[in-house]
Amino acid sequence: MAATARIRGGIGADGPFWDALDAGEFRIARCRGCNEWLMPAHFRCGTCGSWDIGWDEVDATGIIYAWTRNHAVSDVLKERRGALPYVTALVELPQAGGARLPGVIVGDPPNLRIGARVRGTIRPPEERSRGYATMVWQIEDDSAPATRVGETEA
Amino acid sequence: MSGLRGAAAVVGIGQTPYYKRGTSPDSEMKLALRAIVAAAEDAGLDPAEIDGFVSYGSERNTGQKLMPGLGTRSLRFAGLAWTHGGGIPAAVGLAAMAIYAGQADVVVVYRAMAEGSNQRLQVAVTQDDTPAQFLANGIDMVLQRSAMRTQRMIEHEGVPRETLEAIAQAGYHHAQQNPQAVGYGTPLSHDAYEASRYISEPYHLFDCSRENDGAAAVILVSAERARTLKQTPAYLLSCPMGASATMGSREDNHEPYTSVGFIDLAKRMWRESGYGPEDVDVAQIYENFTGMAVGTMIDHGFCTAETAGDVLQLDNLVAPDGGIPINTSGGNIADGFIHGMGLVLEAVRQIRGTSTNQVPGAKLSMMAGGPGDSVTSTALFGSEATL
Ligand SMILES: [Zn+2]
Numbered sequence: 001m002a003a004t005a006r007i008r009g010g011i012g013a014d015g016p017f018w019d020a021l022d023a024g025e026f027r028i029a030r031c032r033g034c035n036e037w038l039m040p041a042h043f044r045c046g047t048c049g050s051w052d053i054g055w056d057e058v059d060a061t062g063i064i065y066a067w068t069r070n071h072a073v074s075d076v077l078k079e080r081r082g083a084l085p086y087v088t089a090l091v092e093l094p095q096a097g098g099a100r101l102p103g104v105i106v107g108d109p110p111n112l113r114i115g116a117r118v119r120g121t122i123r124p125p126e127e128r129s130r131g132y133a134t135m136v137w138q139i140e141d142d143s144a145p146a147t148r149v150g151e152t153e154a
Numbered sequence: 155m156s157g158l159r160g161a162a163a164v165v166g167i168g169q170t171p172y173y174k175r176g177t178s179p180d181s182e183m184k185l186a187l188r189a190i191v192a193a194a195e196d197a198g199l200d201p202a203e204i205d206g207f208v209s210y211g212s213e214r215n216t217g218q219k220l221m222p223g224l225g226t227r228s229l230r231f232a233g234l235a236w237t238h239g240g241g242i243p244a245a246v247g248l249a250a251m252a253i254y255a256g257q258a259d260v261v262v263v264y265r266a267m268a269e270g271s272n273q274r275l276q277v278a279v280t281q282d283d284t285p286a287q288f289l290a291n292g293i294d295m296v297l298q299r300s301a302m303r304t305q306r307m308i309e310h311e312g313v314p315r316e317t318l319e320a321i322a323q324a325g326y327h328h329a330q331q332n333p334q335a336v337g338y339g340t341p342l343s344h345d346a347y348e349a350s351r352y353i354s355e356p357y358h359l360f361d362c363s364r365e366n367d368g369a370a371a372v373i374l375v376s377a378e379r380a381r382t383l384k385q386t387p388a389y390l391l392s393c394p395m396g397a398s399a400t401m402g403s404r405e406d407n408h409e410p411y412t413s414v415g416f417i418d419l420a421k422r423m424w425r426e427s428g429y430g431p432e433d434v435d436v437a438q439i440y441e442n443f444t445g446m447a448v449g450t451m452i453d454h455g456f457c458t459a460e461t462a463g464d465v466l467q468l469d470n471l472v473a474p475d476g477g478i479p480i481n482t483s484g485g486n487i488a489d490g491f492i493h494g495m496g497l498v499l500e501a502v503r504q505i506r507g508t509s510t511n512q513v514p515g516a517k518l519s520m521m522a523g524g525p526g527d528s529v530t531s532t533a534l535f536g537s538e539a540t541l
Contacts, residue, residue, distance in 0.1 A: 009295070010285025011403065018286070040285065040405040066411070068301035069355040073294065076284070080292045088293050090302055090406055100407050102291050114309050132290040 007130060013041040016055045021122055021133040027055040028096040037097035060120030060135060062091035065100050067112060079128035091118055091137055101135070109139045116140075156392065156426045160541040162250035163380035163387035166199060166373035167499040168192025172336055172490030176269035178367035186215040186266035187223050189369035197373050198384045199260060204373065206231035206261030208249045210241030211493055215266050231258035235395065235531070239440050239494040239524020240415070243533035246498060247393030249374045259375060265495040266369035285405050296442060297362070299406060300526055301354035304445025307412045307459070308356060313448060314463040315356055319347050321444035321480070322360045322487055324471040329484030332510040336364055337488030361444040363486035370495035372502060377541075388505035388519065388535040392426035394419045395531035403528040414446050414525030416453035419532050424455075427534045431455040434534070435516040436473065436504045438497035439480045441487055446525035447480075454522065454532070473511040482511040497521050498533075505537050 013029070020027035029041035033050025044051050067089040073080050080086065087105040092098055103120070105112065118137040125131045168189045170180070178185060194201040202225035207217025217232040231252040235241035242265075249261035284295035293299060307313045322342060329337035342360055350359040380387035398418040400409040410417075424430045431454055441447035448466060451457055456478055457465035465478070473479040483489040483500040490496060501521040503509040517537045523530045 007284070007286035007289050009283040009289065010287065010405065014286065039407045040287065040403075066302035066306040066406075068298055068305055069352070070292070070298060070301075071352045071354065073292070074297065076289070076294055077292055083292075086292060088291060088298055088302070100411075102287050102293050102406065104291055114306060128292065129290045130286075132286065134290050 011040050011042055013043050013053070017041060018132055020055060020057075021135060022125075024122060025057050026060045026120065026122070026135060027057050028093065028099055030054050030056045037099050039096070039099035039101065056096075058093060058096050061095070062093045062101070062118050062120070062137065064105070064112070064114055064116045064118060064139075065090040065092040066114065067105065069108070069112075083128065087112060089118075089137065091120075103134065104136045106136050106138045111139055158250060158254050158393075159391050159426060160377055160389045160536070161254040162374045163377055163389045164246075164372045164498075164502045164535070165375050165380050165383045165385050165387055166193040166195075166197025167371070167502050168194070168196055169370040169492075169496065169499060170368045172334070172492065172496075173367040175365045175367060178268040180268070182266045182268040182369070183215050183219065185268055185367070185369035186220060186264055186371075189266065189371040190220065190224065190262050190264055193262060193371040193373045196385065199373065201225065202227055203260045204262050205229060206249060206252050206258030208233050208235065208245045208252075208261060208263045209265055210235040210245040211238050211265065213265055231261065237524075237527045237529050239442065240527025240530030241395075242440070242494050242498060242523045242531065243393050243521055244395035244523065244531035246372070246374070246390060246533055247395060247531065250390045250393065253374060253376050259379070261374050262371050263374070263498070264369065264371035265493045267492055268367040287405055296526075297354050297357075300443045300446050301357050302406070303412055303414070303449070303526065304443065305356055307445060307449065311412055311459045313452075313459050317448045317462050317466040318356065318361050318444040319344070320466045320468050320471060321439075321441055321447045322347060323468045324479075325441070325481045325485035325488035327468065327472050328482050328511045329488035332483050332489060335484035335489040336366060337484050342488075357443055357445065360487070363442050363491045366490040366492060368490065368492045370492050370499055372498050386506045387538065388502040389538070389541060391429070391534045391536045391540065392423045393531065393533040394422040394426065395529065397529045401528065412449060413453055414449035415527060415530040416450055416522065416525070416532055419530065420454040423532055423534055427536070429518055429534065429540070434478065434518050434520050436479045436482060436513040437520040437522065438482070438485070438501045439522050440494045440497060440524050441481065441485055442524065444487070450522045450525045454520075473509070473513045479511070479513050482509050482513070494524060501533070501535050505535055
């Protein structure tokens with residue numbers, strides 16, 4: 001599916017991210033000039049000036065960096081009302097330079113907390129995801145409730 | 155210090171009533187005209203004299219559209235400050251710069267919103283610029299992103315969640331003295347706050363600002379001209395806008411994550427003005443959500459994550475006796491929300507001594523723009539004695 005510019009907000013350089021999800025791959029933008037991970041993707045690397053931006057496949061694993069349990073949404077997200085309450089998070093990707101990616105946390109896990117380890121799976125395009133394939137995240141069963149992210153292993 | 159310091163002043167303020175969302179009897183254009191004419195009358199100026207128009211966000215009632223209704227003799231300067239609520243003090247700053255640079259003499263800064271003639275929030279407030287990474291994943295540009303940031307502030311940085319309630323309570327407390335406020339006559343008890351439903355954790359219903367129809371405007375002129383007019387001038391001492399290297403539009407990959415964008419701006423403001431947070435008498439803190447206002451207070455140096463629980467207590471946040479009274483008209487949460495523009499008017503009233511929750515002898519009055527915007531701004535107004 002041609003995923004470029006279906007939603008017009010944002011910088012608009014992340015078409016390959018969505019194309020990759022459509023193809024079953026999880027790819028994050030990375031500068032070919034200096035190897036810096038770019039989140040969000042951009043057209044030029046502000047660090048080294050390169051216009052050569054690649055997309056590296058990475059493991060679909062991460063760490064919950066921030067989260068919220070949503071009980072109401074505005075009309076902007078009215079397609080999600082049927083799923084309330086649902087949990088969204090910023091997922092930190094240590095394997096991609098600590099890039100943080102927004103996503104849905106599947107279910108309502110009791111061990112939801114900052115620092116919990118998550119594993120992603122690709123969900124096919126839906127109306128509520130505006131026709132995009134999305135990466136959704138599940139807390140790993142052995143991700144025991146710790147107290148602070150700073151005290152977790154990785 | 156900047157040559158802009160004290161070069162211009164707010165000499166007129168005007169607003170329409172705050173109508174419940176979707177109930178304005180007037181179109182946005184008419185609301186804008188009413189607020190601007192009211193500001194001109196407040197200043198004792200002929201509205202036709204206004205030669206500069208500045209707004210922010212996605213304001214669509216442009217100077218060129220307003221000028222036939224105002225009898226404008228010459229439109230000499232017009233501009234729109236990026237971005238959303240983060241652009242409010244920046245708009246005031248643009249007006250002052252135009253005056254300082256000799257490009258305009260009488261500049262109005264205004265915002266008008268009405269449900270009937272504009273599409274709310276997504277267009278009117280956030281300019282329809284929510285990135286796909288958020289929208290596709292059920293995350294709104296403002297609410298959920300703010301909630302996640304506040305959750306980390308609480309869970310990871312240890313800021314007590316009671317600070318959120320203190321921000322909400324301060325607004326409602328002040329609204330009880332302000333008959334114009336939407337929250338007038340409906341005080342917020344601790345039990346009502348606690349019992350209110352969650353919207354997006356950690357935010358309860360009462361952590362979220364109201365939306366209204368209405369318009370608000372302020373008029374600036376040069377300091378010299380201000381001294382000849384009838385109102386006590388509120389001089390603009392400093393009004394930095396911007397984003398530091400690790401901020402900007404980064405889809406929540408900015409650093410530090412829990413900052414709401416004011417760390418460097420506040421440093422600039424204290425340097426340019428010659429004052430610090432300990433000198434500020436009263437502050438209007440844009441609160442789309444209470445937790446973001448907590449971030450604004452921390453970024454500006456009113457407290458740290460460690461001291462937030464001690465500083466951000468209701469007694470300390472209310473006029474007349476609190477150490478740092480905030481949102482003295484009720485703020486976005488309990489006064490009303492015209493995309494935050496009402497906060498500028500209240501900052502000016504405190505310098506004039508005409509607030510319904512006046513801080514006695516207030517000389518330094520701050521107004522912070524939208525927290526968490528990818529570029530934002532903050533302003534310090536002062537009385538003649540502070541120049
Ligand atoms: Zn590079």
